[in-house]
Amino acid sequence: MRRTSLRAIGVLTAAFTVAGLATALPAYAATGPNIKVTAKAQEGRWLPGDAIPIEVTVANIGDTTASQVRGYAHRESGGYFIVDETSWGDLRSQDGATYAPGESRTYTTKGSVYTLNEGNPVLDIEVSGPGEADYSDNHSRITVGLLSPDTTDRVAGVLYGDRNEDGKLSPGEGLAGAEARVSGPGPSGYLTAITDAEGRFSFDAVPVGPSIYWHFEKIPDGWVTAYPPSLRLDGSGQNTALESRAIRPLTDSLSAKIALDKTTYAVGETATATVTLTNVGAREVAGIYAGCDPGGYERGLEVPAAQWGAFSYVNKAGKIAPGQSVVLKVAGTVPARAGAFGETGLDCWFDNDNSLSSGPYAYQNAKVPGARADARGQIWYDKNGNYRFDTGEGAANTTVALSTTDKKLVSLAKTDANGFLTFPNVAVGTYRFSILGPWRINESDATVDVIAPPYNPGQWTKHVVPR
Template identity: 35%
Template sequence: MTTFGFSRRAGAITAGLALGAGLLAPLAHADETSATSTPPATSSATPSATTPSVTPSATAPSSTTPSATTSNPAKKEAADQPDLRITAELPVTGDLVNGQEFQPKITITNTGKGVARSVRAKHVSGSLSVYGWNELDPFGPGTTIEPGASLTARPRAQVRWQENNNTSTTFAVTTDNEATPENNAATVTYRIVPPSTKGDIAGVLYGDRNGNGQREAGEELTGIKVTTSAGGGIEQREGRTDAAGRFSFTGLPAGAYWVGFPELPDGWEIGGGNQTVLVDGTERSTKLLVRADRPETDVLAATMAFTKKSYRVGEQAQVRLTLTNKSAKTLTDIESACNRSGEGPHIGGHEWQPLPGGKVTLRPGESRTFLPTGKVPDSAGKIGYIFAACDFGRVGTPESGRAEAATQARVPGEKGSSWGYVFHDKNGNDRPDDGEGLVNVKIGLIDPDSGRQVTTAVTDGTGRVEFTNILVGGYRMHIYGPWTVEEISSGLVTVYAPPWSGNGWQAKVKPGTQLPDPAPAENPADPEPQPGPAKKLASTGADVTGLAGVGFLVLVGGAALVFAVRRRRVTG
């Protein structure tokens, strides 16, 4: 029985021909330095599986053509021109199926004596949908390839069944002042299994209770919901595992399917979530062995907190991180992943690493504390906070089951603005419609640290309200009137400094009891950073340096909490 996932060996189908002025989109960048030491293959080494889209001229100059001299301008110009060649290879073997995804390998070499500028690439024909060319994007400025250098790109491709062409795809590349633009293409050939071919998906689901990576008696997971889905209008199917953990779906059109287990009980996790299964009419999709693992939170706990309440931009912030082994066995190769969303002012930037050496080991029952540091980025001053959000687990464990920890600290100083809509959702569609806005209602903003009001504004005739020239950060809302706030799309009213101050939020309210007016702020001056424990929120008692206040979204969305508004913009 094969292991679920179908990793494929790099294989066979290659194409190589002279590459001149085509168009190839950006790809993953290969090491150009190493590539320069390997000259490209000559035209006599063109693979048999490759068919050039344009046949290069093989005719030599006639004997009457005068020999080149330094005084010949045309020859001198050609000597300084770039001359690109391209090869293409598919990293899969066997027939393809509709919806299958992979990354073709495209290699572009400049065999000329001039620098190739504005190099761009694309696929010009065939049944593959190709995207993700990066610096080779056909609609971008292109990239540069020095004489003798090569660039390897790995764009993403997906098979799209076409009735009229299911055997080849041609890639092309272009550059300025190309010496031989007529031969800048490479074609790969393949076969696609038609969707009229039927096949099955079948396998066994088990829970690896003892963590040895092997299926053993009694580990089968029974009665678990299983789903299959695919693109192209194919209907989703559902089933359940039987008493032996088996599941099956029959008579499926050939294609790439996602197999999911959306209702795993008791914290069981499957690495990678939904799995891709290729159905081509053979038995390879009927011998799946799907392993579920216990979440890392069964054996590992993590806590994290900044050592100061607030910081300044450019300062080195410090986090107190504690990892605890809750199990009776040694945990090795514990790694971290931080700022997975890539958004927000995260400590140390996108590549911050809180663990010494990248991995640590914990003995049974052991707790270890680390004090990693990182620079407070400039962006933290624009929103008033800095964040740290990480997950921890042994190498290879599912991301969704790892131990998570997050924290935040204030970064005071800049001022900004904020606007949004305050509305009573009468029809329950979770958005402000005509006639639902609160008109001419006074709204106050409450500092979550002090519990005091910092400013007020009045809604207009549509329920829109705007606050200007106030310190960046997150604020609770106070409504002057018999209303209760149900939900704010960004968690709190978020105030940003430019360039982010143009984003809006929505505050859904319902009829309620009029609350007492809040106390005004005693000192509206910019606060100074100070160490020590965080103050408590007046209404909730929550610690604002933890996950309360603006930071309540940290654990939900990584370091993206204050950018939740940016992904849910309001037109205004």
Template identity: 30%
Template sequence: MTMAAVLAFGTTSAAAFAQDDPTSTPSAPTETSTSQPPTSESAPPPTNVPAPLPAQAQQQDSVVGILYADKNANRQQDPGEAIFDAEVTLFGGENSSSHYVTSDADGKFVFRGLAPGVYHPAYVLPDGWIVHHTKTTGDLITVTANATTALTARAERPYSEQLKVTATLDHDSYRLPASATITLTLTNTTNRRINGVQARCDRKESPEALGRGPGWNALRANGVTLEAGEQRTMRIVEEIPQAAAYGKGVVTLDCDFAPSASWNTDGPTVREHATVTGSTGGYAMVLGEDRNADSRIDGDEAVKDVQVVLLDPKIGGKVANGTSGADGKIEFNGLEAGEYRAVVLGSWAFTDPGQQQVRITPQGGSEYRFLKYAKPVELHGAVKFDKPRYESHETVRLDLIITNSGGQTAESVRLTGSFDSLEISDEQLGDVRMEGPGVRIPAGESRTFSLSGRIHEFADGKLTVQGAIDHIGRPISDLIEYNGEVEVVQTTGDITGVIYVDRNHNKQQDPGEGAADAVVEGNGGVPYSYLKTTTDAEGRYSFKDVPSGRYWIDYTLADGWMVHSDGAPRQIQVAPGPPAQVTARADRPYYEAIEATLTLDQAVYAIGDDAKITIKLRNKSDYVVSGIQAACNRVADTDQLGEPMSAGWGDLRRETSGVTLNPGEVKTVVATEKVPAGARWTSRVRVYCDFAPNVADEVDFVSGEDWASVPGGFGSLKGRLAHDKNGNHEADPGETLPAARILLMTDREYGAIVADTVSDSAGNVRFDQVPPGAYWAEIDGPWKLTGESDNHVDVSADRVVSRDFFVVPNPRAAPSPDQHDGGGTRGALAKTGASVLGLGVVAVLLVAFGFGARIAGRRRTS
């Protein structure tokens, strides 16, 4: 599959330095066929140095370079440091070809007549010398027509000779659930600084390995810097993965360390392991009929295609399931050691109830289970009302009776239909609610559920209650329904109300405060009704003979006045008899009185860090505002703070009476919370809160927010490019697009190109090591994506997003990126021509440019 390029900056001069060396551009080497290596006067001349061509036949020097071993680590070539007879290979170009030369006695090499394009150099050096990859520019070079690219390659000793790393685990064995404390000691054994030491753990991507947790963040991203001779000890706490208990029951730590560790693999390696218990990976159940009563299941006694479900004996939830093979065996892998209850589905059952009990040990094992024929579960539902007729405002009471007339116990019986016609809460339904664990109903028994609720809807004078019943093992085609019907008589009632504007803020209506000509709207009733009127000169209104039921009342006043909840429900109940009375107090919107700011104490955090949140509230008005509370992270994002609130939020918590602000008063609250693990997925942590009296029930509030970067996480995106000719939203054979370029950009119009790649012969594309965020995809060439939703891509850390990109012909093909005339950065970045660069580069560049921009532009709003 074609791999993607990320922010490569091609030029006519390149360098392959380690440790951020300055780029040097040597003069073109002089060709000679008589140069000798400095170590031997009698050595034969190098055979790979091409002889001079006649002037009319000479090709353009495409790449000229110098290769030297930096023996004194001064980052420049000195006498005696040239590397002779080293193999230098360039891969790439327009034809994805390879070209090979060797260096001469002065360490010089020449490539001629190369096709324009981006090339990747590789070196095979004597005596263990290595040209390391760099953190910021990689090692790609760009060849352009009628120009010469100069390349200086500095070799140094392997990082395994420059660094020493040791690692220990705090225990030799663990019992799940558990965490391991890893102690790392890194030592710089050289007399110079080493920048950006990173860890690359578990290159084999083993599920039982450590090295993925947030505690490793410092050794990802920019890495750590070690001064000459410095020794640094780090302690990392990481959760033992469940998979470590499977198979051999071992957790492993396998990491190598180097600057730019994704590319440089010659650094020191640590390998540790420990045993893990608490789960098993090898429990087998063999099912059959013991016809010869020898307490074994012989070959002809095995029963095939029997489905067995393992249940949690405490809550009854399904843990695992399997179907027996021709040998009657079902294997359950990866389950925690413990007690389970096995249930046979269909027309088979265990010969005795004791065989339902299953005990799985860390050592696994195998057991026989003997079967007999049994009548399957058969459920029926019936509805019984407590009286034959109701008025529409009354509470309906009923019994739902579920009976099992089958031959086996019904497991995890639940109701899958909702009571649309009645207002029945999940608390009443208990375990039989749709998301509940369900109940057991043995063969021949019934369960009765008594329910009550107000009528939500009825039709033609009838209330219908209906739904469906589910249980473990129910065939999809076997729909178990219940229904009941009862007569309903329509009733009506009245609503009267008054609205006043509380100009003196004493929370009571005074003369002259009636809100005239305010619009009042009501929604609700059974059947549903929409009501609308305006208030009279004294702010009064009424609705006569409206259907009984629950109504929500909304108000629209002139001059920005707003009706606040004051902690009272925003709904009323209408029934025959005295009118439902409503008093609504209006005052000024909260943004005129309250100013709120949120500030985080740092611009950058790591997962698990303490984030200090400073909340500052100011009363801008000339009256007291009381009962101010905070509601944070209402959308339940995993990268946000403030929900649940720590004790530091004090009276801003919703379970308190709130904060009171006198006119002009400023109050500051400081809360501390841990940066959540979910911040890794988006590379930032946020705090966003609304503030108002009774904020949970209020639609008027002021807001404050702030955010900070949490670097270290990366995600991947893969998919196919296709022209969906038949419109079935599938990438069918013959519809995929090979050799098409797709870009990821930070903004739809003028954003920077974060990554680009070219689809392979099957239309596949993939981006790896992409920082989390929202990006816009764009196709380069005579195609365009089919809609705005197809352009937008969200990337999260530690996840691979899979999606297909559907395109249609673009009658007016956009100019190529290097011709883009927009005012942003897209054109400049596209000119680099990067199409094959390893995606590890984006990790650093986006941190440097993206995170830096975030920090500079952090917002504190109110």
């Protein structure tokens, strides 16, 4: 082999002398460890977050053992590239790697980028240890080829209403007129397409990304869908036959009603609620459970889960035959918080795990009278338009009327020099207020909740503008 190549070189460069050839081979003459590295980034349709493999082949072409051999990746240009430290194997171990003369191993290191917008990362892969005979072959420059940020992909599919409940698209089930949305560029942050008569929708050019959200809005006739898993769009056209299933809402077949045994309660009293669930559909509904106080206000009756029996959120086993009603009597205590707000009640969703949260909601409120509190607040005008209260912006010496929501006057108060006012000792509840001075308040902001301590959030503030 050696002889053949020497002869070939001799033929190509006739001017070479024998002495010249001898000095052209210093690497073979040197002794010691000599690591040589070659690296290559795997080609692919890489997107931000992808674990992009880089194959790094390390060989000791020297004549003694190479030890404490370590690997590094230096970025020369392009996007920031984060190498997964653990994927370097023994090249990142505490003592480094050891290579016997002639030994060669290949590593698959992995890394990723945050964005496509900063160009292809160009990396210098360096593998070396101490005492190298020749450093010239310890580097390998590679380019990680990412998708161009301008790449787009086609997204298409069908939205269907699973009328026959077989879990798949059946003839005639396409839902027309729904709005498909795919996250994308522009001020709204999404692209839209309307489903055609067969329920089909398509987007010709959605910018690529590792996790593109899509869902439907404005679905006709109350059909409900889940939010589907996000799409990986890499320009390869993998998402042109999407199928999105819609179901009838549980409210089609289940109705709910709550009644309380009284209209007024005291804190600590036990109230009894009568909950009537009726299956108005043609099939059994099963797996039903009550999820109460979905708003998390904690003013409603405290009903222990056991009171709901099969219909508790623990059991999720409520069953109602078609045409039948189930009447549940549940007892709960009126919490202290209800007293501070002046109201309690019971409000619940009735749902099962297959309904995509489309079950009925029912509520009944009751009063918890008795508590009174000072209603203190401030009225101000943002004179300098900086969206903040500044000294001198209080609406001073202004008379304000507090009335019940059915417009019966409860109290009058006058603001001080800084716009502060107090309606003393008002029964807790929701009130309206009106300003008798030269100020006007937005109608939607003209209510105030009077809440007793310790649940009182402090004083309220109301922003006004000149009449």
